[in-house]
Amino acid sequence: MAQEVLRMEGITKIYDNGFVANKNVTFWLNEGEILALVGENGAGKTTLMKVLFGLEAPQSGQVTMNGAPVKILNTLDAIGKGIGMVHQHFMLVPSLTVAENVVLGIEPMKNGLFDFDTAVSMTQEVADKYNFNIDPKMKVADLSVGQMQKVEIMKVLIKGAKIIIMDEPTAVLTPQETDELFEQLILLRDSGHSIIFISHKLEEVKRICSRVTVLRHGYCLGSYDLADMNESDISRLMVGRDVVLKIEKEAPNIGKPVVHIKNLVKINEAGKHVLDDISFDIHEGEVVGIAGVEGNGQSDLSDVLSGMSGFSSGTVEVNGNDIKGKTVHDIRGMGMAYIPEDRMEYGCAGDMSIRDNIMADRFFKKEYKSGPFMKKKYIDDLVDQYIKDFEIACDDKSQPVRMLSGGNIQKVVVAREFTSGSNFILANQPTRGIDVGAAEMIRKTIVKKSREEGTATLLISADLNEVLECSDRLLVFRKGKVVAAFPKANEVSEAELGEYMLGLKTMTAEEMEGLL
Amino acid sequence: MNKTRKIEMTVELVRILVAVAIAYVIALVTLFLISDDPIYIIQQFVLGPFSSVRRVGSIINLAIPFTFTGLCFCFMYAVNKFNLSGEGIFMFSGCIVTLVAINLGEGLPFPLMILVLLIVGAVVGVVVTAIPAFLDAKFNSNIVVVSLMLNSILVFLSIWVLKYQMRDPSIGSMGSYPLPDNAVLPNIFGKFRIQAGLFIAIIAVIAVAILFYKMVFGYKMRVVGSNPLFAKACGINMVGTIVIAQLIGGALAGMGGACEILGNYDRYKWVASTQHGFDGLMVAVLARRNPILVPVAALLLAYIRIGADVVNSRGDIPIEFITVIQGIVILLVAAEEFMGRFKKNMIYKAAAEGLDKDKKEEVKELMSEDGEGKEQ
Amino acid sequence: MFTLDWFANFGFSVFRLSTPLIFAALAAVINKKAGMLNMALEGMMLSAALGGVVFAGATNNVWIGLVGAVVIGVIVGWVIAFANISGQTDLYLTCIAVNLAATGGTVFAMFLLTGEKATTSAAIKAYTLPSITIPLIDKIPLIGPMVSGHNVLTYFSFISIFLVWFFLYKTRLGLRMRAVGENPQAASSVGINVKKIGYISFLIAGVLCGFGGAFMSMGWVSFFMKNMINGRGYIGLSAMNIAEGNPIGSGIAAVFFGFSDALATTLKSQGGTFPTEFLDMIPYAATIIALVVISSIRMSHLKKIQRGGK
Amino acid sequence: GGGGSEEPAADNGNAAEADGGEEAAAGDVNKSIAYIVGNLGDKSFNDSGETGMVKLREAGWDCKTIEAGDETKADKWEDTMLDAIDEGYHYLVASSTYRDIMLKLAEEYPENQFIIFDDSMDESEIPDNVAFIFYAQNEGSYLVGQLAAGMTESGVVAVNVGMDNPVISDFVTGFINGVQDYDPSVKVVKAAVGSWTEPAKMKELCLAQARDKKADVFYQVAGGSGAGLFEACKENGTWAIGVDSDQYTYYKDSENPELADVILTSMLKNVGDSFVAFFDQVEAGEDVWGKVNSLGLTDNAVGYVDNEFFQENVPQEVRDAMAEAAEKIAAGEIDVKSYYDFADESEYQALLDSVTP
């Protein structure tokens, strides 16, 4: 049996609001293994890792490393003990250079001053060693998301971590980039590093991990050898029931165009063409998927369509109305519903109740108010109904949204947008980082709405499996342009899609004729 | 969760009491060093405000301006804009209200006159707040800086108006012509000598509370303040909401200035800022930005101030000492972390108890579902 | 009237008026870079101004007075840091409470020490930090009399602009401070003690305010008077804000306010009956106008880029 | 003068006594005075009143000094005075600033008696339990105006005030009148610092006046800001004139005697002495109530300091001129212009304009 390098025994973590995120969790890691840590949203994975990395103090529990009990009081302790963590959300300082970000905390010094040149060469060294192609002198703000992820990993590697925690590192990567990352993880594993890998993509877990530890509702259900399990076994453990990973859908019943985009150009504040002459339509009853490496214009398209930002030239029409110069309010009035990319930032107000969050896009409508006052009773009943319909797990409708788990917050967002009565749904990363159970429900609803109610849907997602499963028509974005279009999404392979996303292949205008 | 909320509220209350107690202990220790009769001083500080009917009235009287500016800052906090113009407005609106009152003279009958003057005060507030609010919305100019600078400008502008537009040359000190009788808010409740502005303040609190929690605009404002990006994504008119909320806040500060002048003064004579704006900021924070709690916080602050006055007139301690004590009280009451450990431990204990209780059932339940999961 | 001499003299006045504003602006810069808006510069400088006079008077040494001012500035900075960082008190509230407490506290302390309640001008021996004549340069017409012969702190304030810049952009602590200011979670995730950096930024701000306060009571005039900072802290804060926290830009903005103040003083000194109140408004109005002009330039620049920027 | 640090101590002792023996104080109605003052420590007006209280205490009066705070605390002034009345103080003494409240309370408390100093009012309207004390600051200022005009070499003198208000304008009016009567060609620059606590700006202002207008004699009526004027004079080698109390002696006896070496003299406004004199009259049963007790040069309520430094530095002819003017004013031969005689502000403005260099 392999040498055990780390053991967390009986960890209980209670947050300041009284929420118990880890309940007497016991967890161990062997030398030279890649261990998967899985669980639904809010199961407590990140929390457990934060405890390990010294970011949160547990109420009880003991950590042992190489058989000796240790105390990890803060991140400095953790780093000193050879633990590194790649966080679920980027932990970068955008205005600093790559090198400065990478050496932050262990800055090289010369004559008592920060030595930038040495920092650059140190960074270059790590980049060369692990085959990361990145310029250390670039500003982090100018990097693509994939590159940022690499910087995060370099930050951990440069500190010589022996235990590496990776909290959903692949959520923003293309399949090719993921492959690249996995190669490096295997390299690291073989050179004696131990890796904790957190992911909601069970296929990945299956691919590179040898063992899996499952958390649910803060409890640890135990560790299992992956050799004996398939993906649905894992998801059953996580969710407590069988989960359908494939979505059955009938052929779309396509109607008239709802959204019409013609020669759309957007230039951002830095003067870059983030949307470069885009044209396509979205019709009634169909789901159009957009794939692409993050930062290639998908978010900008979603911003333009939702009215969150303006555009430089071209025409965009929603149900026949030009949206040039229109506000979000106007565009919503034309029939748009919008599931934003970052739910905590754009999708909800954390401190407000579920009820208040659901009302946010419609409170001004006649049926919800009498004079300048809100119709409390009417709204309460309605929200109760939505909570039931969308299976939102909560105490009651007046619970602040921030107290819900990630997946349930997303359900609140979805409940609002899907009941807004719109015939165009703009869904940007609707299931990012939420667990299979909730994701399944959301995907099914998207398809159901298009089939039963004839909604036009634009689905932007970094999860290729998702775009492939849900879309009828599929477009690929690269550098602000549409570089490929496929009539039937479920006939495309992930690998082929990846080639277009990375710019290895591009379709000509003729090839895409009639698909836009 | 409800258990947690209960703990939080209890701790909050205990904390305010402990904070005040600590400040008084500090005061006592200091007084032992510098005063001949520290016990007497402390007694005056703590009990003095209640020693006569008139002093109790003074607390309430002083709480009136605090309530207005406190409400003003509730609006600023609600939309997350640190528009500090409430400070300057209070003084300037008092000035303009006096100017209008003098010029209107005895023309209007009493209640109507007051109404007109309150509106004037509110309008002054709206116009003044509009400047930083607009510059912020339009040019993204830092609202804190603009409003602070504006406050300084308003001080000089008020002095100018006083000096050149309404100064009463027949009195030795700097002061405007006296307010006409029909513009004076009378004292009410006999010996309490509370000014009738109290009613206006009460109405303002109720109106603001309804606006915040029952009306569409209040809802809109809370969404915008709670998460502006979310509000934008929902199509809420951000700029409009933010600006209007500030204007309402400004109007309240303006009415506060009007009530203060009409209720407590015979003529306008401010030549320096009253600091009631900053007092209002403190009140809003102490009230946890909740308009319903504003009167309570205003009374607390007024109580401390009146205590200070009593000490000042009764004892041998210079009045400035109290500003230090007051600073300590405010910092302790507002410090989230003060007694935070105590609160957290209570929460942890409650949560851990809950955990122990349902542990067995829950684990059993979980395990039965995953019957086939084999632990290594 | 507008002779070479006049200009030299006016310029001299601008530098002197700018000195406390520069210190305040730089203190605000340090806090801003660590992610905090320090509205308590006023209280910090006021306390330091009294501290300097008291220490100098007690030890009969002006340099110990200067150290005393800095120490008091640092202590007040620490109080703010403690309340805000360790006590989690709202920063705006902390700063306002500290300003209020400093206004009364300085008078109270002065009363305990001297029995006076307005000024130390009679009760404590006055000391002034020396002025420096710069050899050679003082011979140059116009420039000489303008830049030579200033108080040592005036020179130091200008040097401080570069020291602060150097600190922020060339030292490890500066790098960490900027990282903390921009993304505290990121900084803490690599083992940087965010709280400690916050404390350090307030302590450095305390040092700078210490110099600013000392200049007021031991440079410009030679005694302490209640409320003697009179809004200079807020103007320093505005200077920082106009330059968005850039130390060099903040220094320039501070000098601009020094200039508008000198202009107002000159206009006042002409006598006559133009309402003084409007002259008193000049520095404040100039701040607002400068802020608006600069932000609108910034915005129209952005808009131009987005429109297609050909 | 230099006993600044002792005054409050004396106050302390007495205040504690008063609190201890409230009953006694109430019993001895006719001997208890409450002096309501904004803030002590201004080393001029307010403190001068306090010295009067100290003297009265020595004379057996029960005097209590209460600091009521500046104008922004005005909503609490009435309470402060009511507190004093409730505590049994019979006489209330307060300056023009408190006039309205004093008059109002005079009506409500006819048993008590109220003294409003530094102010005047139409005598027919003054209630029987109120007395006004009015100082002819214009007369004192007239004399130092003569001094300034006599001492200037450049032909420009300055009068710098803290903030403008009627009393201050009366100072300025008298000063200008004195300067012009001495030598009509001498010009006067008048400026307001904008604050009573801005010595730094005052210093800057004086330096600018010396630079741009060549002013070389500076008269300050600026409270705390005034010290900045003395510093500027020290730096520039120009002369200064103090106000309210003998500021030469005050600084000469202080820790910073060198600051005194620019102060030729001070225009005196003997508030404290006037209190003593007033209560002497009260004790003597003279008729002081219901009227304005105007105090000028003749009553020694205003004047200037004639000390060694003054004699050393001021030429005989100037001193003679001042003495002569004083006599003439006393004799009624010179009628010093007063701000209170102006019909409106514009007349004052015209006066200022006429002397601006």
Ligand SMILES: Nc1ncnc2c1ncn2[C@@H]1O[C@H](COP(=O)(O)OP(=O)(O)OP(=O)(O)O)[C@@H](O)[C@H]1O
């Ligand atoms: N700072 C916090 N304060 C209070 N509760 C928190 C905090 N952070 C997390 N929680 C709660 O703890 C639970 C577990 O969170 P955690 O981040 O560990 O989940 P996770 O397993 O990482 O979920 P995900 O798959 O979404 O990343 C969440 O449901 C949340 O309600």
Ligand SMILES: Nc1ncnc2c1ncn2[C@@H]1O[C@H](COP(=O)(O)OP(=O)(O)OP(=O)(O)O)[C@@H](O)[C@H]1O
């Ligand atoms: N201060 C807090 N108070 C209460 N709950 C919190 C707090 N901070 C975070 N949470 C909750 O903890 C959960 C876990 O936080 P985390 O940052 O790991 O996001 P997440 O749920 O993992 O999101 P994702 O869907 O991106 O995986 C969040 O869903 C959030 O609701």
Ligand SMILES: [Mg+2]
């Ligand atoms: Mg997580």
Ligand SMILES: [Mg+2]
């Ligand atoms: Mg997650």
